[in-house]
Amino acid sequence: MLAFALRSSSRRVAARGRVWTAVAVGALALALVQPSAAHAASPTLRVNDLTVTERNASGLVANVAVVLSRAMPRRVTVQYTTVNGTAKAPGDYAARSGTAVFPAGVKKAVVPVAIKGDLLDENDEKFRVRISNPTRAVIADAVGVIQIVDNDPLPQLSAGNAKAVEPNSGATQQMSFPVTLSAPSGRRVSVSYVVTAGTATAGTDFSVPVASGVMKFPAGVVTRHVAMTVLGDNLDEANETVNLVLVNPTNATLATSAATATIVDNDGPALFVGSTSKNEGWTPNNIYNFNVSLSAPSPQEVRVNWATANGTAVAPSDYSANSGTLVFAPGQTVKTASVAVQGDIATEGHETFRVNLSAPVNATIGGGQGTATIVNDDCSSFDEGSSAAFNLGSLSGDTGSGVRSRTDNICVNDADWHKISLTEDDSSLFSSRDLTARISLNVWNSPAQTSGDLDMCVYRANLSLVGCGSNGGVTDEQLLVKKADNVFSWDSTTVYVKVFGFQNNKMNNYTLSINGNVSTGIAPNL
Structure with missing residues (x-):
């Protein structure tokens, strides 16, 4: 010990690698005293760095280690807190602060920090854990860097x-x-x-x-x-x-x-569908055609959908429902939509159905609906009389110019009346001949039968009977009629022809033909 008589004081000094306590008393007393074990150097604290890989969802915890340089016989504490970097709370991790405690003999404490997962492709991010205010230790490294490695693929x-x-x-x-x-x-x-x-x-x-x-x-x-x-x-x-x-x-x-x-392109032509009308017929699949046309040729392909729709005619009993797509090649202007009508022999009114256009391509719809009229051509059991006779016009009974005819159908108890006027065209040429005409009834194929069951009678203008067919409807009929011509002036005679069905309740088609100027002398007078 080295003593001086000095003012009383004391301080710590370093000598020979150790810390000593110098004590001065008054102006003359000074002593260097070696410390005891209790005054040995304090342990140091540091925060370890850590790298974790982000997950797609939450659940990952970064366990950040705070470490003592050596275990102590007494408890050591230090405060900690998280600090934002490129990773920021609360989006990337859960902020946390508190006190890390090292019980006697323990060198490591863990600070758990929850990492927030996501599906966002992003750069790797970092935040820090900082420690402060230790007890019974000193801080050697106050900051730990926590790196979050992104795991999401590039979008x-x-x-x-x-x-x-x-x-x-x-x-x-x-x-x-x-x-x-x-x-x-x-x-x-x-x-x-x-x-x-x-x-x-x-x-x-x-x-x-x-x-x-x-x-x-x-x-x-x-x-x-x-x-x-x-x-x-x-x-x-x-x-x-x-x-x-x-x-x-x-x-x-x-x-x-x-x-x-x-x-x-919005400059395409317009599409139109026409209407159609046709006799129903008596057999299945009587085809009705609807013409679909473009208002002008197009340099590109045009398409349009079409479909049938019921009117008073109902599918499938009256017609077969149908639909499709019409394709117009460049330059084409007309296409056809075809529908099958189911013919029958039932007496009924005229019926209608429609064809509608839709979904045009490279065109617009100008008239998108066409109507088909199914014209009833089935017979009825009714004699309309001579007042409803179909006028066949006039026919020369001397020069023989012209032939008049009509085709129709008829059933039992039905009667069709027809009217024809026989004329004298040249009385000087045929001064000695009668006006004459041949009236022929031809029964032809129908869905019911091929011949028979029809007959005809011829009447004068006053409806008095001239004569009837002689075959009774078994085969085709033919009658000759004449008018006595004793004067050399223009003359005319009206002839009525009645065609009628008389048995079997069947429908028959027929053609009635009248020829002028035929042989004379064998026909009954008008």
Whole structure:
């Protein structure tokens, strides 16, 4: 001990690698005293760095280690807190603070920090755990760096198609290509693009403000557009196209690198469907045709759908429902939609059904509905009398000019009346001949039978009977009639012919024919 008589004081000094206590008393007393074990150097504290890989969902915990340089016989504590970096609470992790406790003999404490998972592609991120205010220890490293490694794949870029209807001349229509990311990104995504003409012509059919460039997606944005303007005209033409190509993506991959914009022509012709009318007939599948026409030829293919619809006629009993698509090749203007009508021999009124057009392609619908009239041609059991006679007109009984005929159908107890006027065209030439005519009844094929069951009678203008067929309807009938001509002046005679069914309740078709100027002397006088 070295003593001096000095003022009383004391201080710690370092000598020979140890810490000593110097004590001074007054101005002369000074002593260096070796410390006891209780005054040995304090242990140090540090926070370890840690790297974890992010998950797609929450559940990951980063266990951050705080470590003592050596175990102590008494409890050691230190306060801790999390600090944001590029990773930020609460989006990337759960903020935490508290006190880490080291019981006697323990060198390590763990600070658990919950890591928030996501599906966002992003850069690796970091935050820190900081310690402070230790007891019975000193801090050697106060900060631990926690790195969160992203596990999400790069999003995919897709170019989308576009379509717009061309406006009329002088007008414009906006259209754009959509470009989308498959998922939001935490990083800025970019991609280069180029717009080129397909079948459309730049400056005539469309214009693009920026035909090439770099498209940028800020973090979180998933859709951008490449805009263009469609220029209208009044020219009937094929649909036209514009192309988009994507290249050189950053922070993304390319799923669909090309797209097409279609300019739909609006100047096509109009479509019209006509109506039709026809006898029903007596057999199945009597075809009714509807003409479908374009108002003008088109340079492109035109399509339209058609389908039948009930009116007073009902499918399938009256007609067979049908539908289809008509295709007009370039230049064609007429197509046919065909429908089968189911004929019968039942007496009924006229019936109708319709054909409707829909879904035109490269054309518009000008008249989209046509009507079919099924004309009833079945007989009824009713004698209308001579007042309802069908007028066949006039026929020369001397020069023989002309033949008059009519085809119809008839059933039992039904009667059709016909009227014909026999005329004298040249009395000087045929001064000695009578006006004559041959009246023939021909029974022909029908769904019921092929012949028979019909007869005819001929009447004068006053409806007195001239005569009836001699075959009784078994075979075709023929009668000759004449008018005595004893004067040399114009003359005329009206003849009525009654055709009637008389047995078997069957329908028969017939043709009634009248020829002028036939042989004389064998016919009854009118």
